[in-house]
Amino acid sequence: MFVTISLLLAAACLLPAVGKLTGNPKMRKSAAHFGIPWSRYRLIGIAELAAAAGVLIGLWWHPLGVAAAAGMALLLLGAMITHRRAADRGKEMAPALLALAIAIAYLAIALTS
Numbered sequence: 001m002f003v004t005i006s007l008l009l010a011a012a013c014l015l016p017a018v019g020k021l022t023g024n025p026k027m028r029k030s031a032a033h034f035g036i037p038w039s040r041y042r043l044i045g046i047a048e049l050a051a052a053a054g055v056l057i058g059l060w061w062h063p064l065g066v067a068a069a070a071g072m073a074l075l076l077l078g079a080m081i082t083h084r085r086a087a088d089r090g091k092e093m094a095p096a097l098l099a100l101a102i103a104i105a106y107l108a109i110a111l112t113s
Contacts, residue, residue, distance in 0.1 A: 002109050006055055006065065009106045012099040013052035013072055020045025034082050047075055055106070062110060069106045076100040 019027040020042050031041035051072040058065015079096040086092075 002113065003059065005102065005106045005109055006059055009069060009072070009099075009102045010052045010055045012102050013048045013055065016095070016099075017045045017048035017052060021049065034086055036082075044075070047071070051075070058110070066107065066110050069103050069110065073100060073103040073107065076103060 016027075018024075023042075027041070027045075028038060031038050034041075051068045054064050054068025054071075056065075058068060076096050076099050080093060080100065083093045083096060
């Protein structure tokens with residue numbers, strides 16, 4: 001179960017990171033929608049990439065995985081706040097909410113096993 005949730009969380013971190021780091025037009029549009037300068041928005045991609053790496057390394061060294069998942073959860077809480085400030089509804093918030101749920105599930109499993 002832990003391996004599965006780790007891989008899910010790594011994917012939930014990695015997919016948006018790649019979009020941000022490669023300059024995907026959809027990500028550029030999101031940055032503009034939120035009023036975040038593109039250079040700063042790309043930094044979020046670096047944090048997501050680091051979280052993905054940390055979660056994968058956490059398969060062997062749990063403290064790093066827990067720290068990465070906690071950091072990602074905080075980043076995703078910030079994303080939820082940003083979506084609310086932009087007056088986004090459920091459809092726009094769904095990916096961040098799903099990733100947050102996966103991060104919380106990871107933390108629950110990692111901290112209880």
